Amino acid sequence: xxxxxxxxxxxxxxxxxxxxxxxxxxxxxxxxxxxxxxxxxxxxxxxxxxxxxxxxxxxxxxxxxxxxxxxxxxxxxxxxxxxxxxxxxxxxxxxxxxxxxxxxxxxxxxxxxxxxxxxxxxxxxxxxxxxxxxxxxxxxxxxxxxxxxxxxxxxxxxxxxxxxxxxxxxxxxxxxxxxxxxxxxxxxxxxxxxxxxxxxxxxxxxxxxxxxxxxxxxxxxxxxxxxxxxxxxxxxxxxxxxxxxxxxxxxxxxxxxxxxxxxxxxxxxxxxxxxxxxxxxxxxxxxxxxxxxxxxxxxxxxxxxxxxxxxxxxxxxxxxxxxxxxxxxxxxxxxxxxxx
Numbered sequence: 001x002x003x004x005x006x007x008x009x010x011x012x013x014x015x016x017x018x019x020x021x022x023x024x025x026x027x028x029x030x031x032x033x034x035x036x037x038x039x040x041x042x043x044x045x046x047x048x049x050x051x052x053x054x055x056x057x058x059x060x061x062x063x064x065x066x067x068x069x070x071x072x073x074x075x076x077x078x079x080x081x082x083x084x085x086x087x088x089x090x091x092x093x094x095x096x097x098x099x100x101x102x103x104x105x106x107x108x109x110x111x112x113x114x115x116x117x118x119x120x121x122x123x124x125x126x127x128x129x130x131x132x133x134x135x136x137x138x139x140x141x142x143x144x145x146x147x148x149x150x151x152x153x154x155x156x157x158x159x160x161x162x163x164x165x166x167x168x169x170x171x172x173x174x175x176x177x178x179x180x181x182x183x184x185x186x187x188x189x190x191x192x193x194x195x196x197x198x199x200x201x202x203x204x205x206x207x208x209x210x211x212x213x214x215x216x217x218x219x220x221x222x223x224x225x226x227x228x229x230x231x232x233x234x235x236x237x238x239x240x241x242x243x244x245x246x247x248x249x250x251x252x253x254x255x256x257x258x259x260x261x262x263x264x265x266x267x268x269x270x271x272x273x274x275x276x277x278x279x280x281x282x283x284x285x286x287x288x289x290x291x292x293x294x295x296x297x298x299x300x301x302x303x304x305x306x307x308x309x310x311x312x313x314x315x316x317x318x319x320x321x322x323x324x325x326x327x328x329x330x331x332x333x334x335x336x337x338x339x340x
Contacts, residue, residue, distance in 0.1 A: 001026065002209065007035040015337040016328075017210075018049035018267040021165065021173050026212065045142040046176055046210045047165070048328065049267040052140060054161075054180055054198070055255045056123065056130040058248050058274030060095040063124035065278035066187070070118055074188030076155040076289045083280070089116040099249055100127035119191055129250055129258045132194060134180060134272060135204035138328065139321050143308055147179060147298065148202030148315030155185035155291050157279050160229040160243055160300040162222055164252060164271045165210050170260035172252070174212040175222050177300050177308040179205040180272045184291075202318035206270070208306045217304060222252055222273075227302045229277055234295030237283060243276035 001008045001020075008029030014020035032038075057063045067086055072078040089111060097104050104125040111117040123130035141147060149156050163178040181204065186197035211217055223245055231239040245252075252273055259271055279290035296312040332338050 001029060002035045005035055007032040007038055011335070011337055015332045016048045017046065021167050021268055024173075040208065041144050043143045043208055045140040045145075045206045046208075047140060047206060047270055049137060049325070050165070051137060051265050051267070051269040052133065052135040052204060052272075053259050053269050054132055054134040054272035055250070055259070055274050056132060057120050058124075058129065058250055058255065059243070059276040060097075060124065060247070060249060061276050062274060062278050063094070063120055063249075064090075065184075065280075066120035066124075067116070067118040069184050069188030070120060070191070071116075072188060074155065074185040076185070076291070077287055079280075079289055080287050086116055089114045094121075094125060095247060095249075097125050097249075099125050099129075124249065129255055131255070131259045131271075132198070135199055136321075137267075138324055139201075140204045140206050141202050141310070142205065143207040143310075145205065145310060146202055146313045146318045147181060147205050147310035148200055148313060148318040149181060149292050150183055150186070150196075150200050150203075151314040151316045153183045153185055153291075155188070155289065156181065156183045157290055157292065158182075158229065158231065158277075158298045158300070159272075159275045160227045160241075160277055161272045161275045162225055162227060162245055162252075162302070162305070163206060164222070164256060164273060165268070166256055166259075166265075166271065167268045168264070168266050170256050170265075172213065172219060172256060174210045174217075175305060176206055176210045176270075177208070177227070177302060177305050178270075178272050179298060179300060179308065179310060180275070201315040201321055202313070203315060205308060205310045207308045211305055219252060221304055223248075225302050225304065227275070227277075227300060230297075230299040231292075232297045232299075233293055235293065237293075237296075239279060239281065239283075239290065241277045241279060245273070247276055248273065 010029040071082040159180040183197040301307040
């Protein structure tokens with residue numbers, strides 16, 4: 001834990017990050033030294049036993065891009081034509097439509113009539129948010145770790161997001177940054193491929209740290225946060241983008257409540273809030289849009305949450321996930337940290 005610029009070992013206060021959050025035992029610990037002297041290359045993902053959940057299609061622009069993927073059947077060469085038809089059918093922005101409102105119902109009826117309604121628009125402007133499991137417990141990677149894209153994906157992109165950190169009661173205690181890597185070709189072919197599109201080796205990064213809520217950093221800071229993204233390719237390619245939480249369609253507290261609806265998370269959970277970023281610029285051939293290449297350096301930053309950097313590789317070539325819950329328990333027991 002970092003307090004006033006100094007780093008503390010909290011393992012004898014609470015053996016896991018999950019337990020530390022549950023007990024709110026944020027004082028004490030053993031002084032390590034100046035936080036600035038710690039090598040950031042040694043930072044792991046800032047969570048451990050928490051479940052990793054994500055809210056999808058929470059921004060109007062990302063909703064439209066999911067519809068385009070679906071209508072194009074995952075074929076990036078067809079995306080531009082589908083985008084043109086969808087924009088004509090909408091006749092304007094859906095960004096101001098309140099999910100679950102009478103206006104949303106009227107828009108749904110109009111889009112059904114025009115043949116452009118989609119399951120993605122249902123979760124974008126309907127009453128129920130899309131909440132899914134992004135990654136398994138202990139499988140996330142942290143700052144400077146390789147991040148994985150399936151080796152058989154040809155249309156994919158990063159998703160820079162604010163990630164809420166919640167306790168077992170669904171109360172947010174802080175936030176961090178995350179990359180919810182997205183495979184547009186897989187999910188575009190079928191929404192039933194969401195699990196394969198989202199949950200792969202090294203496909204979820206978090207960090208650099210969790211910033212806890214206090215008098216200087218609150219949920220309102222999350223609601224007003226800007227998230228910047230830079231992609232630098234080994235081939236000299238450069239893409240810059242941004243997402244702002246001010247344009248999210250559902251309040252973060254509402255997303256937390258929907259994640260907890262008729263579900264429990266005894267070790268707490270983290271919740272990706274979605275992103276406004278959806279790259280449409282062509283990287284290589286005209287009309288093919290953006291996709292990652294191995295060696296891309298992805299930098300996600302926000303003024304009050306720091307910077308998360310990862311280098312793209314394939315999920316096949318990324319270091320295999322080899323440290324599970326059993327390994328963690330044996331490690332903690334061997335260090336004498338599980339005493340009652």
